[in-house]
Amino acid sequence: MSDPAPARGSGGSARLRRDRSEGIVAGVIAGLAERLGWDVRLLRVLFLVGVVATGGLLLAAYALAWLLIRPAGPRVSGRRIPGGRRGWQLGLGVGLLTMAGLLVFRELGIWWSDAIVWPLVLAVTGATLLWAQSRRSAEAAPAPTPIEDRAPAAAGAGDEAIAQRARFRDLYRGGFGVALVVGAALLFLSQVDALGAARDAAFTAIVAIFALALILAPFIWRLGRNLADERAERIRSQERAEMAAHLHDSVLQTLTLMQKRADDPREVASLARRQERELRGWLAAGRSGPDGGGFSAALRAAAEEVEDAHRVKIEVVTVGDADLGEAPAALVAAVREALVNAAKFAADAGPISVYAEAGPELIEAFVRDRGPGFDPERVPPDRHGVRESIIGRMHRHGGDARIVSVPGSGTEVVLSIGRRS
Amino acid sequence: MSGGVDRVAFVAGIAFVLLGGLLCLDQLDLIGLSWGLTAAALCAAAGVVLVAAGLAPEGRDE
Incomplete structure (x- = not known):
């Protein structure tokens, strides 16, 4: 079973471990020799004699020991027993080779008895x-997660489906192993005719259970349906309660505030606008999740900030998105400045609109208002808002800014910048 | 396949050649194969191929 390596004979190891550095197959004999302090070659000869004497049963015992005894120290060969499909191939292959060995021993007459060997093979397979x-479950058990680290929707639908499939697979494997062991025990008892007395009692019990199942089936079925209905109703009730709580905390509170400040139309409009934003965000969160930290989100945040600060209505439309790098951030800052100007000088002329489009190469933004307009050439030199914060900023970052404004017909600020300017 | 031997195919080929040889010898009445020994030979051939596939380097057959 292994190479003629000298035995260590130390007996130093406290626990039995497989010694793969000395063994050829799995190091079971080498590990046992080290543990007992015997010569490994002597033990291998004894093993071969034992295999012949037991009709090959020691081979099954060896395979079982391979699975149950841990290897000692770091892996020497670097090869590990694979998992997944390869693991199944390897396990099935070893099982078939063991079966071939047993059949050969049976044909040669080196055999105990069919009544012992085949139930034992079944039992060993099931136990394996x-x-x-059991080992796989222990390895797969996740470490406890701190409560603060748990995302609210950590178990998404995909994760849940995968976990359910894994549970079903584990149940299937475990059930198959239990069935093999129980089947082996029943086969053995049947072979030695020890089931004679128990057989009648078992048959009576099975018939009684079958009759009871027929009688109780409608009740059990109805109970199951009632439980499912109750669970669905509980879920609906929880959803209603959650929605009612949210509406109370947000919409009802805002409506109360609006009633108190009915004499200030701009404050009322601002409150309504803020509430609308919050409600839209809440409704959209269930479908697509909150905005990320990209260009669109930054633009909306800037618009909301100006809205709240100046109590004006700003309509934002964005198409596409981009990472918030240096160039997009400069564009957002310029848009914010344009919005502040519009809020200062065109607040009473209707909503201010922002349209932004993030293309594959270029990001563009248009800020329009319907205010009185102005002549860009006649802006006093000491006013830096348009000259530096919009035009100068865009030029410094490799972009472009253009202001189209005619006195009396509103203003449009056109901004563009390359994604990687 | 270029520059190397597919070990699984190689082992499978040898196993089935040996199996075929055994069955030929039986047909020629040079040896007497019982059902038990035939089953053992089939199990051994399939087992060797599966073990070779299980121990094959990653990425060979996937």
């Missing part, structure tokens, strides 16, 4: 499945 399943 159960042990492998």
